[in-house]
Amino acid sequence: MPEFDQRSFRSALGRFATGVTIITARGADGRPVGVTANSFNSVSLDPPLVLWSLARTSSSLEAYESAEAFAIHILGIEQEHLSNRFATKGADKFEGMDVDHAGVPLLDGCAARFHCRKVQRHEVGDHILFIGEVVEFEACDGAPLLYVQGKYGEARRREAAELSYDLDAARLGKGAILNLFSHAYVRILGRVRAEFEAIGLQQAASIILGALAEGMTALPEIRQFAIERDYDFSPQEQQALVGEGLIAIEGGRVALLPKGHEAYGALLAALKTVEDHLVGECTPGELSEARHFLARIGNLDSDF
Numbered sequence: 001m002p003e004f005d006q007r008s009f010r011s012a013l014g015r016f017a018t019g020v021t022i023i024t025a026r027g028a029d030g031r032p033v034g035v036t037a038n039s040f041n042s043v044s045l046d047p048p049l050v051l052w053s054l055a056r057t058s059s060s061l062e063a064y065e066s067a068e069a070f071a072i073h074i075l076g077i078e079q080e081h082l083s084n085r086f087a088t089k090g091a092d093k094f095e096g097m098d099v100d101h102a103g104v105p106l107l108d109g110c111a112a113r114f115h116c117r118k119v120q121r122h123e124v125g126d127h128i129l130f131i132g133e134v135v136e137f138e139a140c141d142g143a144p145l146l147y148v149q150g151k152y153g154e155a156r157r158r159e160a161a162e163l164s165y166d167l168d169a170a171r172l173g174k175g176a177i178l179n180l181f182s183h184a185y186v187r188i189l190g191r192v193r194a195e196f197e198a199i200g201l202q203q204a205a206s207i208i209l210g211a212l213a214e215g216m217t218a219l220p221e222i223r224q225f226a227i228e229r230d231y232d233f234s235p236q237e238q239q240a241l242v243g244e245g246l247i248a249i250e251g252g253r254v255a256l257l258p259k260g261h262e263a264y265g266a267l268l269a270a271l272k273t274v275e276d277h278l279v280g281e282c283t284p285g286e287l288s289e290a291r292h293f294l295a296r297i298g299n300l301d302s303d304f
């Protein structure tokens with residue numbers, strides 16, 4: 001067994017975020033006691049049980065052992081000073097505080113307070129575990145103080161509105177080139193698809209035929225061609241083209257069959273229809289500017 005490093009163990013435990021409580025009681029001698037504790041936890045709803053543990057080294061141990069009741073105060077975010085005070089050994093923890101002279105001492109202004117009857121005690125390692133039955137409790141709206149990794153903190157709900165950037169400001173405006181491209185692309189693609197549909201050409205066929213027409217024959221190369229155009233085809237679609245007698249596949253290579261040549265001719269004619277429509281919608285000046293601009297953006301030669 002590797003040596004158990006106490007410091008790393010404490011540090012690992014400290015990653016568990018907790019609230020902070022002060023647990024008070026009155027000793028047999030009538031002296032009020034209180035300790036800061038984050039070992040508090042709920043145990044049962046019915047009956048209502050809670051637990052906490054106290055180090056055997058606590059100077060208040062005897063008082064808690066003899067007491068029949070204790071009060072658990074869940075501290076609010078403004079009560080860090082009280083947490084520090086009740087965590088200090090030897091300090092007069094109740095100095096200047098207005099607490100009752102009989103019964104369990106109660107602190108005010110906490111996020112919640114549980115009045116407990118001590119029902120069980122267990123000796124567990126270097127701590128004594130106390131289980132209390134809650135006989136009465138109060139809670140207020142205030143936010144609770146937290147403790148994590150040896151530091152105090154406060155809870156903050158994670159909400160989408162708290163994102164560090166302003167979505168409205170980041171949104172692209174109407175005239176953004178990206179938006180214009182996207183709209184134009186979707187509209188042109190829609191026309192191409194409609195033309196292909198009219199001649200009964202499936203998209204898988206059009207993309208594979210298109211790749212073959214570009215001189216590609218290897219299947220991985222054709223698939224890459226399809227992916228770059230935002231379209232991938234399934235092995236079934238690929239096989240359907242073989243079944244229709246458009247292409248033949250052998251050793252990972254695709255060849256265009258006579259029927260495929262015909263289909264490819266129809267595909268080119270469909271594309272030409274769309275192109276003619278587009279050109280017909282533009283003035284010669286717009287066309288020349290658009291060709292120049294799109295070739296530059298697409299990183300193509302100007303004489304493409």
Ligand SMILES: Cc1cc2nc3c(=O)[nH]c(=O)nc-3n(C[C@H](O)[C@H](O)[C@H](O)COP(=O)(O)O)c2cc1C
Binds near residue numbers: 039061083
């Ligand atoms: C945030 C925090 C949580 C603590 N939790 C516990 C605890 O659960 N059990 C415990 O025995 N001591 C805990 N301590 C330490 C005790 O508060 C401290 O040792 C005790 O108050 C010392 O005084 P005493 O000897 O009069 O008991 C905690 C201290 C802090 C700051």
